[in-house]
Each structure stands twice: as structure tokens, then as C-alpha cells.
Amino acid sequence: MRYGGRMTSDIPSVWARPRRGREQPALSREQIVAEAVKLLDSDGLEALSMRNLGKRLGAGATSLYRHVASKEELIEFAIDEVYGEVGESSPDAEWRAGLIISARSVREMIKRHPWVAAVLGQIGLSYLGPNVMRLSNHMLGLLEKAGFSPGAAEKALSVLLAYVIGAGVGEAAWLTSLARSGLTEEEWTERLKPVTLAAAAPYPRLVAAFTAAQENSDQDTFDYGLEAMLDGLAARRP
Amino acid sequence: MRYGGRMTSDIPSVWARPRRGREQPALSREQIVAEAVKLLDSDGLEALSMRNLGKRLGAGATSLYRHVASKEELIEFAIDEVYGEVGESSPDAEWRAGLIISARSVREMIKRHPWVAAVLGQIGLSYLGPNVMRLSNHMLGLLEKAGFSPGAAEKALSVLLAYVIGAGVGEAAWLTSLARSGLTEEEWTERLKPVTLAAAAPYPRLVAAFTAAQENSDQDTFDYGLEAMLDGLAARRP
DNA sequence: GCCCTCTTGCGAACACTGTACGCACGATGC
């Protein structure tokens, strides 16, 4: 006996008939994308399957295809969705402070949604999404305010985003390995330390650097590189 | 009738018995990894399946598991394999010139193997591979030669690699979309132009910047950001 | 009331995936 099937003539009662159709809110793309983001956040990239997602929405897997052309397209939507969380500085902020706010905000977003970093290299053309466009426009405005010509500002923006995304990829890889380990951050760090030192053993300089760098926090390192990059860019204004 | 099976008692002839065992070179991990890289390069990440790879090696899919614990481990090996292609400057090179050589060499490597960029965010702990260690050691040496303390050099290295990898992710995404389109680079660029401008249409500044930036070459943009980052780092030496 | 079209959900099916298991076989050590 299977429950929840179509059962047109199974049991002749309204109460047995599943409520469907317009009686309750139907599936919508927004709803699907939002649930996909939730699933990706909690269970990671490999847990995102159409059947799985459908189950969460109380729908069949293939129903999703009415609102989304493919899983890849769904991921593209999800990427833009989380880009929507990235904050902007007030439009009259000083250029450098404004860029720092946006860059940090992208980093925070990636830390909340580590799967984006993993997926950005696989999905071409993710920069076309409306939220990415909005963010690009905002940061370009700040760069032009700093004195860059439109063409130079675009170049500076690519370079800045490359740094932010590269840092995000590194942190995402770490967070993914941490999540899969099932341990706390301290336990995982502790367990990894001897492995790292063993791998670095042939190179004494590497061992020394890793040991010395243990108290570098990720946030500090990110800001360090961000400031360095901004200094370099500032010096290149006409 | 199935050919290639075990057929112990099928046909009583030496010629029908498949030549196996030590008569011909057996599978080895090196061979498997090398073939995986070739497959990834030519057909992309989604074409890498154990059955597919086995076929290329004249072996069954499950045979590979004698030499590699899982597909994920295979990819980790493949990552380190391509890091092995990254060149080093001569050890007595000037620090800045040496770092530029390594950074460009990583970029070239990613352009030859775009799938690495897509996979770096998914595979935690890829930095443990011997070739990555060798590269890190080399670049750390250059940074220490520049005057950084071990701890600061490690920070500078993370930051530098973040930029290089972020740039690589962007280029890999582009190359992947290009390969999937099946078009030439010119055709694909031309076909994408109106789409990009349409997506940017709500933001006149974005349209202007994209238009002005059309002759920015990827190599120039990469070098621009690399020099900016190195300037910023150089200014931070003690 | 009726019919006709359009949209939406979905069960079944297809080709494929990663991988566990156990058997068969050649090579090797005693």
C-alpha cells in the first residue's frame, strides 16, 4: 500500500483525496531556490539532489522541472540568491572604506554558504545574475570615485574580486573538510597539525613558517591581503 | 554471448583466454592518475567517472579501487599531479621576480587544467600534497628573502595564492563555459556580448565599464593585480 | 451549464553514477 499516490478511485472520500492544485500555494521558483540554499547550507553540496529537494518541499522530484530547467540552472539561481545577501556601503562612503565593507561582506557570505566557493569554478557565467550585477555596479562606482577610468575600474574590480573569491575558496575548503570531519574546530585543528607537519617535514622552512603562523587568524589574514591589494590599486590611479 | 568475460571453461583455447596478469603491465596508481588528468583535460570534470576512466585504461571500473581509495582521493592525487607542473625560478632569483614567475606558472597551469580551479573549493586539505608543499616552500623562501619573518611570510603567501587562485577560478569558469558552448572563443565572446549588456542594462555605469574594458586582456589583468598585490606586500615588510 | 486549452504535479522509466563484496587467478614464499 502506498500513501500519497494519486488514488483517484482508491477511497471515495474527500478526506482521502490529497489536497493539491490551487487549494494550497503551489511550487514557485523563489520557494525552490530558497529551499535549495537552506539544504546546501545545512547538508552541503553533495546532498543537493532533485529528489532530496523535492522531499523537503513536499513535492516530487520531477515537479521542480516545471520551474527550473536543470540542476545547473538551479545552482545558478542559488548563487545569485546568496549574492543578494552581500551588503553595500552607503553611497556617499569614502571609496576605500566602501570597498572594504563590500569585500568583507562577500567573505562573510561565503563563510555562511561555503558551497558557493566550490561551485563558482564550475558554473560559467554566474556573473550575469542581477545581484552580482548590482554588487559590481556598486563597487565600480566606488572605484570610479577613487579616480579610475571606467576601463581601469573594471580591471581593478576583477582583480579585487579575484582576491576575495580566492580567499573564499580557501576558507570554504577548510570549512567543508571541517564539516565532514564531524569534529569541533579545535579538535580538527589539533588532529590535522601532526599531519601537516609530517607533510612539511622535508622542508624545515615550511615547518618553521607553519608553526610561527599558527596564531594568524583568518580574518586578520584576509584583511591584511585586502589592505595590501587596495594599497597597490590606490598607487595605480592616474 | 558476452566477450571479454572470464570464460574459464567457455572455449578451451589459449587464444580465447584473455591475456592478463603479469603478462602485460598491470595498473598502477601513477598510471591511473596520469590518465585521469588526461581525461579531465580533454573532456572536463563531469566526464570523469570510474567506468569511463577504467575503459581508457583497458580495465574494469572497480579495478581502480585496488590503487585508489575513492574518486575523491583520485582527484586529490590529480590536483597534486598538476601542481607538479608548476615551475620554480632559480633559487638565487630576486624575490619579486621569483614570485612573479611562480604566480604566472600557477596561472598557466590552471589554464591548461581548468578543472582544478573548480575542484579546489570542494576538496579540503589539498595543500597537503608533496608538490604543493614544494611550491609553498619555494615561494616562502622568496618571501623570507624579501625580509618577511616566517609567520609574516606564511600570511603573505596565503594572500598571494588567494589572488592567483581566485583569478584562476574566474578564468576556469570562462574556459569551461567556452568549452561547453562548442564555439570558438571569438564566436562565444560575440554571442555573449549582447547578453551581458542586457543584464547590465539597469546600470549605465556597468555598461560603460564593460564596453570600455573589452580590450583588457586576461593576461594583462592578471599581471596588473599581481603587481598591485606585490607592491602592497612589499610596503608591509618590517 | 459545457468544452477547450493551458499550466502544473508527478509516477515510471532510462542511462548512468560511486562503490562493497566476493570470486578467480597469477605470482610468490616456504
Added chain:
DNA sequence: GCATCGTGCGTACAGTGTTCGCAAGAGGGC
């Protein structure tokens, strides 16, 4: 000659993305 080991692989299982066709409700025209 015999036991043991390493290796290849056929089979099987649970799962994947996606296509197809059917069912059913919604809305429009009369």
C-alpha cells in the same frame, strides 16, 4: 606442491539527473 597474497573484475545496490506522458485543476469563451 601448497598456502598466501595481491590484483582484476562481474555483479549488485542505492542513488543520480532528466524525459515523457498522463491526470487534474484553472480559466476563458459561449
